[in-house]
Amino acid sequence: MQSWLPDLAGRPGPKYRAIVSALAADVASGALPAGARLPPQRELAWELKVTVGTVARAYAEAERDGLVSGEVGRGTFVRPRPPDLTPGGAIAARVETEALIDMAHTRPSLGPVAHLFAPAFARLARGDLARSLDYEFLGCSAAEREILCSWIALEGVAADPSALTVTVGGQHALLAAIGALTRPGEAVFAEALTYPGMKLAAAAIDRRVESLPIDAHGLIPEAVERALAARPGATIYGMTTHHNPTTATMPMARREEIAAILRRHGGWFVEDGIYSFLPASPTRLRRRSGASRPTG
Template sequence: MTSWTPILEGRTGPLYRVIADALADDIAEGTLSVGTRLPTHRDLAFRLGVTVGTVTRAYAEAEKRGLIGGEVGRGTFVQGQRPPAPPPLQQNWSAPAAGGGPAPIDMTTIRPEHAVAVQALRTALSELAASDRLASLLGYAPHAGLAPHRAAGAAWLERQHRVSVSPDSILMTTGAQNAIAVALSAVARPGDVILAERLTNIGAKTLAANQGYHLEGVAIDEHGIVPEAFDSACRRLGPKALYLVPTMHNPTAVVMPQARRAEIAVIARRYGVILIEDDVFGFMVPDAKPIQAIAPDITIYVTSLSKSVSAGLRIGYVVTPPDLRPRVEAAIRALQYSAPALPAEVASRWIQDGSADRIVETQRVEDLARQRLARSILPVEAVYGHPAAQHIWLVLPEPWRREDFVAETRRRGVVVTGADAFTVGRASAPHAVRIGLCMPGTRDEAARGLRAIADSLEAPASAMLSIV
């Protein structure tokens, strides 16, 4: 380990950035060579007379710039200045701000970066234009999807989601939202009880309200649905299905342990309840075995490419028990007739030539980088969720109330989603917000949004306005 101590005199700005700048200069000048092991956070803090938290933020800033990297159990090492990544596609989905000012930073939505996918799309469309496949892609596809597209889907699920099924077991949908609608339509009718986590995906809430299902929330803890609460709800309510997101739960970003998944499957089988497993984030956690792999006979598994590859392709996959397949296919026919063949062809080509895997790997790197960024800016004790998730769950300290905090961040130019949007029924919503880390077009924009959120947390006077 080097005895490196940065020279900070003559530099201006926040102390953690000053340290990161000094590190960058010493690497550029050759004072620190690639592979050099840096001092521990505590050791460097002692030498500089600063807090450990300041050094932690400085190292996080340097890692964001590609200067250093950490290895669990070994330490932090100089990596050198890497070539800059290609700039992400600049998109601003926010409405213009009132008075002609800059649009707010929208951190309400969870979507992947698009930059790498753009070139892959250009290539795929060029190849399609020169192929003899175009005519076959302009007609109606079978309700379950074209056979080559389902075969590509089977390969994708095995590679990225650890679901091993035959192509005949897969049905194509237009994204995960449509897949959830199809699954619910296949097992329930208006007025039937559907269970969900007490905090659940907004899309599931919208579907239940639109289709007339009676959605009931089940208590959750730091590991997901509480088995005893699920058992009690099954006995009392006689539900048709349980909709759940066990991997990277939306909104809390919790990953349910394997033992808990097995326990939920046992309870569902005991009461004849169908599990609708939403695994759109499963690609981010390679060791999280889906419930479908544990209990395929009672699980309708749904996922899509929306969070991993491209939201705009609108490609979803459903895997269903054999006895439910006719009902699921009938629901697809009623709700959409069939998934559009052209985007399914693009997705299948990406899966076959490896483009989809490259996009996913880029997305994983970006998600991890933005999580590190968030945890370097926001107070660690308030941030919840898996460190690879595309979103974080921010639990607000006293005296903040969620509605006041949402208003305060909006006043500062950042839009986040309050916990009430995810709360099922009339249950009391926690004082927390979900922050989508990958909606901003660049890391710099994400950092500006996160700093505004951090500044909001430190403005307790605003939290009391609602009671004045």
């Protein structure tokens, strides 16, 4: 290939940084493929009208950034891009995008309701956007809390607007709930196969996760009984409707049995109801236990 000559126009800062910036851009775009040999330092310095020291410093900086590698007696070469070592990336690298079914993330299928979004966003744009984009000290307004409670009531949960803890998403809600009910270093019980995000939330605030046995219907009541008998007042996390990853939905009778165990031992149950609005959802465990503080 033709000897590389970086375009430094419009790149601010010292010349050596401009060279590194141009090099990174050309590597990212594919203009400089892996294995490409960069021009000798004196040659590039002559072409760019800079000192050899400037080019040497740029090459050294690029090597520290992992863009190139220098070989004594041979020159400086563009390094291969490191592989994406995440499981999803490893699979995606070997499968065409059209053929890949991503089961790591849950996304709504808009289908026949897609046409409703455009007018909905248009109505939003006609409203008070400045207020919607501003900070809200209490999380949301009183009117919005009433609306949220009305929505929660559709699932059979009577929620007091003043007792509603508004979060910025499900993961934040998990952090808040687990953090409020446990102390650093303590354990949270969860299903033997549980939502991976729950483990991340627990680890982020220094909580251990201990597993409880499950079957085709979710948590096994006898296992919950043994855990709470050994640690009265302990916290259990569970997804009772359309469990991730097993897809199990816990029957009503089992929910009532676990709720009774919780009352008997003073235990707490963090019920992840992310899919509870979907069909085949029995009354939530929190309603069966008689006490709840919705978060979301």
